[in-house]
Amino acid sequence: MADKRELLNVVKEHQPLSRTQIRHLTGIRMATIGKYVRDLIQEGWIVEKNRSPISSRPKNVMLEINPNKGLFVGIEFDPEWIIGVVADMRGNIRKKIKRNTHSEKGKDVIIANLLSAIKELILDLEQKKIISIGISAHGIIDTEKGICVFYTQIKDWKNIPLREIIGQRFSLPVVLEGTSPMKAFAEKSLGVGKGVSNLVFIEYGPAGIGAGMIFNGQLFRGATENAGELGHTLVELDGPICNCGMSGCLEVLASRQVLAIQARRSLQEGTTSLINELSGGNLKNVTAEVVFEAARRGDNLSLSLIDNAAKYLGIGIANLINLLNPEMVVLDPQFTKVKDILLPPTKRAIARHTLQRLMENVKIELSPLGEEIGALGICVYLIEKEMGLC
Numbered sequence: 507m508a509d510k511r512e513l514l515n516v517v518k519e520h521q522p523l524s525r526t527q528i529r530h531l532t533g534i535r536m537a538t539i540g541k542y543v544r545d546l547i548q549e550g551w552i553v554e555k556n557r558s559p560i561s562s563r564p565k566n567v568m569l570e571i572n573p574n575k576g577l578f579v580g581i582e583f584d585p586e587w588i589i590g591v592v593a594d595m596r597g598n599i600r601k602k603i604k605r606n607t608h609s610e611k612g613k614d615v616i617i618a619n620l621l622s623a624i625k626e627l628i629l630d631l632e633q634k635k636i637i638s639i640g641i642s643a644h645g646i647i648d649t650e651k652g653i654c655v656f657y658t659q660i661k662d663w664k665n666i667p668l669r670e671i672i673g674q675r676f677s678l679p680v681v682l683e684g685t686s687p688m689k690a691f692a693e694k695s696l697g698v699g700k701g702v703s704n705l706v707f708i709e710y711g712p713a714g715i716g717a718g719m720i721f722n723g724q725l726f727r728g729a730t731e732n733a734g735e736l737g738h739t740l741v742e743l744d745g746p747i748c749n750c751g752m753s754g755c756l757e758v759l760a761s762r763q764v765l766a767i768q769a770r771r772s773l774q775e776g777t778t779s780l781i782n783e784l785s786g787g788n789l790k791n792v793t794a795e796v797v798f799e800a801a802r803r804g805d806n807l808s809l810s811l812i813d814n815a816a817k818y819l820g821i822g823i824a825n826l827i828n829l830l831n832p833e834m835v836v837l838d839p840q841f842t843k844v845k846d847i848l849l850p851p852t853k854r855a856i857a858r859h860t861l862q863r864l865m866e867n868v869k870i871e872l873s874p875l876g877e878e879i880g881a882l883g884i885c886v887y888l889i890e891k892e893m894g895l896c
């Protein structure tokens with residue numbers, strides 16, 4: 507029943523709103539709206555807001571999605587962190603956890619940590635309220651089989667049947683998805699991309715560089731659902747070798763990890779830099795954060811490394827804009843944290859390599875969402891799936 511779903515979608519997008527407002531937005535007849543609303547209230551999808559006993563006429567009572575219809579567990583993990591949330595049917599975060607992945611200890615430890623994170627999240631929840639668990643994972647994912655195929659940044663992370671492992675343990679439906687599309691979904695549903703039909707999300711975190719794409723309001727996933735490997739697009743012919751085995755990939759020229767590696771190399775070669783002081787003279791302490799902080803204080807080495815990374819990042823993003831003509835490009839929350847240093851040179855590089863007409867018609871925005879974007883993204887994706895909207 508497409509119209510009932512349409513009505514549910516309108517309530518989700520514009521809540522709170524009245525039956526009269528629904529009529530204006532959808533053109534559905536008032537009698538039909540009345541029937542659908544009755545059904546949706548009975549099924550628990552929507553609730554009436556503050557209806558007084560001597561109520562105003564039903565057509566003016568405000569309606570909204572029933573947050574208590576069900577709960578979703580969402581997890582994102584990368585080589586450093588596992589971040590998990592419990593979200594209700596409206597996408598409100600009810601609970602959040604963050605803990606170390608300990609990926610250096612290998613796949614068994616990662617799996618054990620993921621399972622205990624989920625256990626902690628669902629600990630005091632009413633089991634029957636939990637609708638599903640979503641995992642948003644980095645690397646190449648086989649979403650159909652629920653397998654993490656491989657991930658260049660965790661050595662033994664190959665062919666892990668994560669969906670089955672988690673499903674067996676918790677006896678709940680499990681969905682495994684890539685992080686970039688889920689983050690794009692979070693922006694579309696809750697972030698700066700609300701109401702935008704053509705949007706590209708640029709992932710720029712500890713786990714590398716990727717792109718999540720939404721076209722005509724729908725996720726673009728590609729033939730095997732692996733579209734968006736922006737980090738492995740070529741930006742320099744015969745450039746340095748990437749973890750994926752190819753050379754000149756964007757990731758090996760512009761990622762946060764590479765910034766740290768390049769800084770360490772320069773220090774080893776004897777370059778004088780504030781990085782040395784900020785890292786206590788220990789190369790192990792040189793991270794992308796340290797490079798950004800040194801740049802903020804005017805350190806020449808850091809500024810030039812960041813300029814160089816921004817140049818390649820700009821080329822990668824410009825290629826995407828030229829190819830896809832999005833209305834909006836949203837930059838990762840991790841990018842937002844260093845916007846003062848990284849945004850200006852990246853924007854300049856994007857402008858330099860993007861065709862004028864496309865540049866004039868694209869908004870470059872910073873994500874307003876927090877570090878839980880990947881975990882929340884898969885929850886809102888599961889919510890839309892549950893509502894039959896995607």
Ligand SMILES: [Zn+2]
Binds near residue numbers: 737738748749755757
């Ligand atoms: Zn690569």
